[in-house]
Amino acid sequence: MMTTHTDVLPTEGGLGNTPLLAVDNLHVEFSTRQGVVKAVNGVSYDLYQGETLAVLGESGSGKSVTAQAIMGILDMPPARIPHGEIRFRGTDMLKLTDEARSQIRGQRIAMIFQDALSALNPVFTVGWQIGEMFRVHRGMSKRDAQKKAIELMDRVRIPAAKQRVHDYPHQFSGGMRQRIMIAMSIALDPEVLIADEPTTALDVTVQAQIMELLAELQRESNMGLILITHDLGVVADVADKIAVMYGGRIVEKALVHDVYRTPAHPYSKGLLDSIPRVDLKGQELYAIKGLPPNLLAMPPGCAFNPRCPYRQDNCVSEAPPLYEISHTRSSACHYWREVLDGSHE
Amino acid sequence: MGRYVIRRLLQAIPVLLGATFLIFAVVFALPGDPIGALAGDKRMDPAFAAVLREQYHLNDPLLLQYWHYISGVFQGDFGTTFSKVPVSELMAGKFQVTINLALTALVLEAVIGIGLGLWAALRQGKATDTAILAVTLLLISVPVLVTGFVLQLLLGVQLKKSTGIDFFPVAGAFDGWRSYLLPGFVLAGVSIAYLTRLTRTSLVETLRADYIRTAIAKGMPRRRVIGRHALRNALIPLITYLGADLGALMGGAIITETIFNLNGIGQQLYQSVYLREQPVVVGIVTILVLVYIVANLIVDLLYAVLDPRIRYE
Amino acid sequence: MSETTPAMPVTATAAVGSPPPPLAPETKPGYVEKPASLWSDAWYDLRRRPLFIMSSILIAVLVVMALFPSLFTSINPMDATTCQLSTARQPPSAAHWFGKDNLGCDVYARTIYGARISIIVGITTTIVTAMVGGLLGLIAGFAGGATDSVMSRVTEIFFAIPSILGALLILAVFRTGNVWTVMLALAVLAWPMTFRIMRAAVITAKSQDYVVAARALGAGSGRLMFRHILPNAVTPVIVVATINLGMFISAEAALSFLGVGIQSPDISWGVMISDARPRFLEAAGPLLFPAAFLSVTVLAFIMLGDAVRDALDPKLR
Numbered sequence: 001m002m003t004t005h006t007d008v009l010p011t012e013g014g015l016g017n018t019p020l021l022a023v024d025n026l027h028v029e030f031s032t033r034q035g036v037v038k039a040v041n042g043v044s045y046d047l048y049q050g051e052t053l054a055v056l057g058e059s060g061s062g063k064s065v066t067a068q069a070i071m072g073i074l075d076m077p078p079a080r081i082p083h084g085e086i087r088f089r090g091t092d093m094l095k096l097t098d099e100a101r102s103q104i105r106g107q108r109i110a111m112i113f114q115d116a117l118s119a120l121n122p123v124f125t126v127g128w129q130i131g132e133m134f135r136v137h138r139g140m141s142k143r144d145a146q147k148k149a150i151e152l153m154d155r156v157r158i159p160a161a162k163q164r165v166h167d168y169p170h171q172f173s174g175g176m177r178q179r180i181m182i183a184m185s186i187a188l189d190p191e192v193l194i195a196d197e198p199t200t201a202l203d204v205t206v207q208a209q210i211m212e213l214l215a216e217l218q219r220e221s222n223m224g225l226i227l228i229t230h231d232l233g234v235v236a237d238v239a240d241k242i243a244v245m246y247g248g249r250i251v252e253k254a255l256v257h258d259v260y261r262t263p264a265h266p267y268s269k270g271l272l273d274s275i276p277r278v279d280l281k282g283q284e285l286y287a288i289k290g291l292p293p294n295l296l297a298m299p300p301g302c303a304f305n306p307r308c309p310y311r312q313d314n315c316v317s318e319a320p321p322l323y324e325i326s327h328t329r330s331s332a333c334h335y336w337r338e339v340l341d342g343s344h345e
Numbered sequence: 346m347g348r349y350v351i352r353r354l355l356q357a358i359p360v361l362l363g364a365t366f367l368i369f370a371v372v373f374a375l376p377g378d379p380i381g382a383l384a385g386d387k388r389m390d391p392a393f394a395a396v397l398r399e400q401y402h403l404n405d406p407l408l409l410q411y412w413h414y415i416s417g418v419f420q421g422d423f424g425t426t427f428s429k430v431p432v433s434e435l436m437a438g439k440f441q442v443t444i445n446l447a448l449t450a451l452v453l454e455a456v457i458g459i460g461l462g463l464w465a466a467l468r469q470g471k472a473t474d475t476a477i478l479a480v481t482l483l484l485i486s487v488p489v490l491v492t493g494f495v496l497q498l499l500l501g502v503q504l505k506k507s508t509g510i511d512f513f514p515v516a517g518a519f520d521g522w523r524s525y526l527l528p529g530f531v532l533a534g535v536s537i538a539y540l541t542r543l544t545r546t547s548l549v550e551t552l553r554a555d556y557i558r559t560a561i562a563k564g565m566p567r568r569r570v571i572g573r574h575a576l577r578n579a580l581i582p583l584i585t586y587l588g589a590d591l592g593a594l595m596g597g598a599i600i601t602e603t604i605f606n607l608n609g610i611g612q613q614l615y616q617s618v619y620l621r622e623q624p625v626v627v628g629i630v631t632i633l634v635l636v637y638i639v640a641n642l643i644v645d646l647l648y649a650v651l652d653p654r655i656r657y658e
Numbered sequence: 659m660s661e662t663t664p665a666m667p668v669t670a671t672a673a674v675g676s677p678p679p680p681l682a683p684e685t686k687p688g689y690v691e692k693p694a695s696l697w698s699d700a701w702y703d704l705r706r707r708p709l710f711i712m713s714s715i716l717i718a719v720l721v722v723m724a725l726f727p728s729l730f731t732s733i734n735p736m737d738a739t740t741c742q743l744s745t746a747r748q749p750p751s752a753a754h755w756f757g758k759d760n761l762g763c764d765v766y767a768r769t770i771y772g773a774r775i776s777i778i779v780g781i782t783t784t785i786v787t788a789m790v791g792g793l794l795g796l797i798a799g800f801a802g803g804a805t806d807s808v809m810s811r812v813t814e815i816f817f818a819i820p821s822i823l824g825a826l827l828i829l830a831v832f833r834t835g836n837v838w839t840v841m842l843a844l845a846v847l848a849w850p851m852t853f854r855i856m857r858a859a860v861i862t863a864k865s866q867d868y869v870v871a872a873r874a875l876g877a878g879s880g881r882l883m884f885r886h887i888l889p890n891a892v893t894p895v896i897v898v899a900t901i902n903l904g905m906f907i908s909a910e911a912a913l914s915f916l917g918v919g920i921q922s923p924d925i926s927w928g929v930m931i932s933d934a935r936p937r938f939l940e941a942a943g944p945l946l947f948p949a950a951f952l953s954v955t956v957l958a959f960i961m962l963g964d965a966v967r968d969a970l971d972p973k974l975r
Contacts, residue, residue: 073561106564113562118555122654123577136565168653184563363815371827482964486957488908490915490931491949498942596820600912614823615916618830626827634818 018090019046020224021070021109021192026084028065031077037295039065041248042084047192047224052215054227054235054256056271057245058292063228067194071111072101088192107137110185114197116177120169126180127165133187152183156213175206179213186217193218194226199234211238232271236260244268247293247303250322254329264331264340266308302333310335353645357638362415364634365627369411372623418631424624432628436610440632443609446601447594449522449529450536455587458537462544467571469549477541484538493531493604500527528605532598536590544583551579581651588644592637700969710965716958723770724777733767735925740764747941759930759944760937768925769948775926776955778837779844780907786845788899791852796891798853799860800883810857813850821847822912829918840910840919848902855898859891866890893970901963904956911952927952
């Protein structure tokens with residue numbers, strides 16, 4: 001069980017003391033044929049208005065499941081949320097009726113998915129799909145919705161939006177498709193936007209453009225943005241704070257530049273060391289040894305212990321709580337001091 | 346789009362020629378002498394027989410005979426029977442019966458198959474789903490021969506006896522479309538089962554697609570997610586299956602026609618094979634092959650209309 | 659779970675690009691060695707499927723019935739003296755469980771003896787179509803190019819011919835219907851389906867890495883085809899063959915019913931149905947009993963096919 005909560009992170013964009021979105025001790029399990037998979041184990045994080053939170057972790061770390069729980073798009077069953085709260089402007093959404101929930105979904109909290117080609121419906125034009133937001137949620141006429149769709153496509157800088165509104169998703173390039181996804185998600189000016197690996201499927205130059213677009217849209221509308229990624233390099237410039245996840249738990253929470261300078265968890269440190277750097281050109285790149293944990297058979301104690309260079313005996317017997325290092329950061333490592341010292345070298 | 350149509354049309358030509366030639370060759374190889382059979386028990390004047398032979402090109406080699414025949418077909422001439430009845434005239438009425446039967450079957454197939462399939466998909470893993478899958482297993486397994494007789498006995502005879510109402514009148518007694526209901530269902534049986542399974546698989550798979558998750562994330566109501574986003578995609582393979590099935594239903598109607606005494610092309614073909622009426626046999630099969638090809642062509646075009654990814658290829 | 663990470667070597671990227679964790683780990687041992695364990699996996703899986711157990715028992719009984727019908731009945735229906743016209747259409751009784759048919763013959767004994775032809779036609783047709791269609795499909799898929807185009811066009815022609823009508827024509831050429839002509843007529847029209855399935859499977863298998871690697875290492879065409887591609891392409895053919903077996907049995911009955919298949923005095927369920935038909939409304943038994951056996955037989959093979967398919971390739975569902 002989590003013992004410490006360090007959720008009040010003052011940030012640049014934060015307004016007031018109530019977070020826009022608060023995930024509090026969230027647990028998500030999946031029942032599978034092989035047994036119950038605990039995908040998310042007591043995750044907590046806050047998001048304030050105008051703030052960008054990056055959630056970092058590899059596949060299976062629980063970062064996407066957490067996002068889907070926020071959206072309320074988990075398939076239940078097999079998924080189950082045994083504990084936890086997800087408060088949106090102070091209201092626990094998990095206690096809302098389906099009806100009330102669907103009023104928030106898409107309108108006030110929106111989401112962008114990784115692979116826009118499969119995330120867009122292949123048999124409807126992009127105009128139809130963007131316009132649907134206005135037709136269904138705002139009761140607009142077809143013509144007005146179409147007009148709005150063109151405006152949005154302009155806003156996400158799709159060239160010749162007026163003509164392309166009649167095209168189908170497969171007729172666009174990967175980057176353009178992701179722009180359409182973004183246009184659709186911001187259609188109704190959501191207060192929170194969750195982007196689940198929005199650039200993973202794209203090539204590097206396009207990645208930067210999309211991140212830039214997201215950052216710009218966020219500045220304009222002052223929404224809260226959650227960026228889910230496995231790639232530390234992508235989020236460095238746009239995120240305010242970061243939550244690193246491993247094996248269904250948060251292992252480190254910090255302001256983004258703190259993590260970059262001095263990671264306080266061996267896993268975050270490993271991630272940083274595996275980023276190719278210009279000044280270390282020619283040297284062999286560091287890789288975290290071992291494999292991500294099997295969620296059905298988690299190692300005892302700290303989930304990261306089999307791969308951890310800092311491992312001591314108690315790491316195998318005792319799961320570390322989220323230690324509060326300062327009021328802006330915390331680390332789930334018994335030896336966070338040593339890790340910090342190691343980072344200072 | 347235009348090029349796509351033309352390509353499909355061109356691809357259909359060798360199939361049409363090949364299939365009709367194959368049939369023609371088989372009929373050519375049919376044992377017995379059609380001219381002799383024409384005379385029945387009496388002996389025919391050899392000179393007259395020779396004239397007839399010449400007239401029907403019976404002395405020509407196979408390929409030449411085929412050429413005479415197929416060039417006629419392309420001009421809408423299916424030839425005449427040896428007893429001077431134009432084949433097209435002979436076939437017209439019979440085809441009407443078979444088309445009625447096949448169309449009834451197709452409508453039943455579409456309504457019941459898609460209906461059951463959707464129901465099963467939306468109750469996936471529950472008792473209803475299992476029950477529907479069990480029913481499809483039965484429908485696939487029990488031969489038309491069996492369903493035909495059993496339903497004829499139960500619904501056609503016993504039900505009428507016990508209620509006094511003729512729900513499913515025996516065909517041929519001029520009872521309109523209702524007389525096609527029971528045979529239509531029997532004919533459609535296996536197809537209903539396959540379509541049910543296909544519908545279920547298609548919808549279940551579609552519901553797992555990423556764009557369905559997107560639609561839910563957009564806050565679309567469940568009814569709309571299933572009815573618009575999922576169904577529109579899930580229907581594509583179903584409609585193509587249905588289209589392709591029309592040819593199969595017409596070609597497979599012979600058993601049903603025999604059981605229910607419907608005087609369709611299956612029956613006609615059967616008789617003509619025995620009477621060695623080669624032009625009729627070849628004519629019927631040619632038309633069935635044409636139906637098959639045209640149905641598939643329409644299916645391909647429908648596919649292009651329904652799936653924009655193909656349209657712009 | 660929707661998290662997917664493109665496969666990238668860990669050492670070459672900043673990404674946390676390790677393979678995704680085994681969320682649903684393979685609990686079955688020996689998963690690495692593909693062909694061998696696919697079959698042992700399938701067998702392991704099959705043995706615990708009620709559908710498989712039920713159909714296997716049914717098929718075993720039917721095969722015994724086909725081989726040794728005298729185990730099931732003391733009456734030999736081939737012997738005309740066992741029929742008594744005076745007892746025609748007698749209802750079922752203790753002595754004659756299924757009653758008597760229009761000629762006063764014992765329906766039970768005839769039904770038991772009828773299994774043989776169904777089983778022979780079903781099995782031989784399945785083997786012939788699987789061999790012919792499978793071999794041609796293997797060649798077409800492996801050779802590709804013009805060979806493939808020509809062979810595929812030819813199969814399209816066969817697909818265009820309605821199968822029951824085609825079989826009826828072929829049988830009419832032979833004049834006498836028997837087990838072998840029925841088998842031939844069915845096989846001539848059914849092989850293209852196996853061809854298509856095999857061809858598609860071979861084309862998929864051909865592009866797999868291990869085949870490309872074997873080719874690069876200089877494996878000859880024959881070795882590639884039979885050692886590397888065939889074992890990986892044969893699964894869907896086996897599945898379809900099992901399901902088709904039931905369909906062939908059904909088709910034999912239909913052709914015999916139409917009078918072009920098996921002929922009296924040979925006993926086939928189709929012949930029995932055809933014989934009983936004129937007096938069907940007076941005495942349904944002589945028609946319904948063979949019909950029931952026919953249905954159960956077809957059902958057994960289709961259930962087996964379903965079970966095999968689910969075990970071998972869940973994706974084919």
